[in-house]
Amino acid sequence: MLLDQFKLAHWMNARKYTTGQVAALADVSEDVIALMLSEQAGTAPADAVAAVAIALHVDPAQLSGQAERDLTVVHQSPEALRATGRPIQRDGIHFYNYYTMAAPAGRVAPVILDILCPAGRLPALNNGHLEPAITVNLGPGDIYGRWGTEITPLTWQVLSANTSAADDFIVGDSYVEPSHCPHSYSLVTDRPARIVSYTGQSNVASLVDEVNTWSDPAFAAYLARLEDGLTAGPLLDLLLARRGHDRASAAAAAGIPTAELDTAVEEPLAKLDVLRAVAGATGLDYRLLLPPQRRRDAVGKTCLTAVDAAAGQRRFGAYQVASMASAPHLPDLSGVFLRVDADGPSADAELEEPAECHYLVASGEATLEWVDGAGQVCATKLGADGSAWVGPFVRHRWHGHASVLKFGSGSHLGYLDLFELTNTFDPAATARRCRRDVVGWGYDD
Numbered sequence: 001m002l003l004d005q006f007k008l009a010h011w012m013n014a015r016k017y018t019t020g021q022v023a024a025l026a027d028v029s030e031d032v033i034a035l036m037l038s039e040q041a042g043t044a045p046a047d048a049v050a051a052v053a054i055a056l057h058v059d060p061a062q063l064s065g066q067a068e069r070d071l072t073v074v075h076q077s078p079e080a081l082r083a084t085g086r087p088i089q090r091d092g093i094h095f096y097n098y099y100t101m102a103a104p105a106g107r108v109a110p111v112i113l114d115i116l117c118p119a120g121r122l123p124a125l126n127n128g129h130l131e132p133a134i135t136v137n138l139g140p141g142d143i144y145g146r147w148g149t150e151i152t153p154l155t156w157q158v159l160s161a162n163t164s165a166a167d168d169f170i171v172g173d174s175y176v177e178p179s180h181c182p183h184s185y186s187l188v189t190d191r192p193a194r195i196v197s198y199t200g201q202s203n204v205a206s207l208v209d210e211v212n213t214w215s216d217p218a219f220a221a222y223l224a225r226l227e228d229g230l231t232a233g234p235l236l237d238l239l240l241a242r243r244g245h246d247r248a249s250a251a252a253a254a255g256i257p258t259a260e261l262d263t264a265v266e267e268p269l270a271k272l273d274v275l276r277a278v279a280g281a282t283g284l285d286y287r288l289l290l291p292p293q294r295r296r297d298a299v300g301k302t303c304l305t306a307v308d309a310a311a312g313q314r315r316f317g318a319y320q321v322a323s324m325a326s327a328p329h330l331p332d333l334s335g336v337f338l339r340v341d342a343d344g345p346s347a348d349a350e351l352e353e354p355a356e357c358h359y360l361v362a363s364g365e366a367t368l369e370w371v372d373g374a375g376q377v378c379a380t381k382l383g384a385d386g387s388a389w390v391g392p393f394v395r396h397r398w399h400g401h402a403s404v405l406k407f408g409s410g411s412h413l414g415y416l417d418l419f420e421l422t423n424t425f426d427p428a429a430t431a432r433r434c435r436r437d438v439v440g441w442g443y444d445d
Helices: 005-015 019-026 030-036 046-055 078-083 205-211 216-228 232-242 247-254 258-266 272-282 306-311 415-423 427-434
Strands: 073-076 086-090 093-100 111-115 133-140 143-146 156-159 174-177 184-187 193-199 302-304 314-316 319-323 334-342 355-371 377-383 387-390 396-412
Touching: 019 030, 019 046, 030 046, 073 355, 073 377, 078 093, 111 184, 133 334, 193 396, 216 232, 232 247, 232 258, 232 272, 247 258, 247 272, 258 272, 306 319, 377 387, 396 415
Parallel strands: none
Antiparallel strands: 073 387, 086 093, 093 111, 111 193, 133 174, 133 193, 143 156, 143 184, 174 302, 314 319, 319 334, 334 396, 355 377, 355 387, 355 396
16 A cells, blocks of 8 residues: 555644654664655555554555656547457447546546447446546447336436537437436447546545445435425525524524525525525525526436537637537536647647546547646647647646547535635635645644
């Protein structure tokens, strides 16, 4: 296991242990603890790391780190992508070929699938997965998508390839798929087709891990809350109860009549001032009580045709762009079609994302330039099926002549992080102190 000295320092601070106390509890020397908190942490003896984990009452995995730091871009040639190909046998036939796009070690990478289930055959469903995804038909043929055991217009639809030469950088129809949505695909004709499946981060994944440790009665109580719906009234009551408040006492603390609060939870958008007053008086964030936006069908998916994507295309800096399918209930999951059409780099082509993004060159050839960790400009030329991963806040740009697909997820700085940062006291100072922090909590002096 590769020890992360910053995680070790965090857990020592969280447990309120000095280096001397940890050394005594783990029966190792203070010199070994000093080594573990240094840049040479990876050379610490495995048995000492295990002993320290026991002393801090954590799993050793909670102290593990990544082998690579200061990553800015990972790129992969078309040949390297094709070398990742592996066949999938399903329902008694050769169903898919899978290929993996560029990504750092240990991170989820998007995949490309050859759709091989023939026309006229109903494709067998899979079981879905926790992570939501954007799926795009890469063409050249059309495909059927299946999203349920019962065949209806919502569970059996064509995802078309784009046949318009004028908008050929928009390769085809796209859709957003929710968590645990069963899905499968087959060809519409004998014309071959591929898809790219961009699996995003699930914002409930850590909660799922936590819930798996709960007792059955605790889970049943949690499930009952969810089945009742997390609307403003029940959610407010739940949060107030933790603070020893009911609606009457919370309203009194805010200096408003209880009846006004009752009205506000029924019409939260019309009574924001009331919700803000009560939330401020009781230490809540009123934004949790606002109704979310919904834009999805009864299966849970949100579709966008290539025709509709083309109708919304626009210039963005040096690029012609068009949107892929998106959904406000999955705000971290994003996709954009890019037309790169420039003989050389330009200032208005510069991009910088708050979270990781993945690129796939669908056709043509383009050069990706970026600024690495030392401030140097690097570059790689990628042809069709070339792909790249770009880290958060890494300055980069494209030039050449190509159709490029760009995807983003909430890994790194997602909307939940931004939500929290808007609540954080002096977020810049907090970020500055937290980065690679091995400062003790002050009692080692």
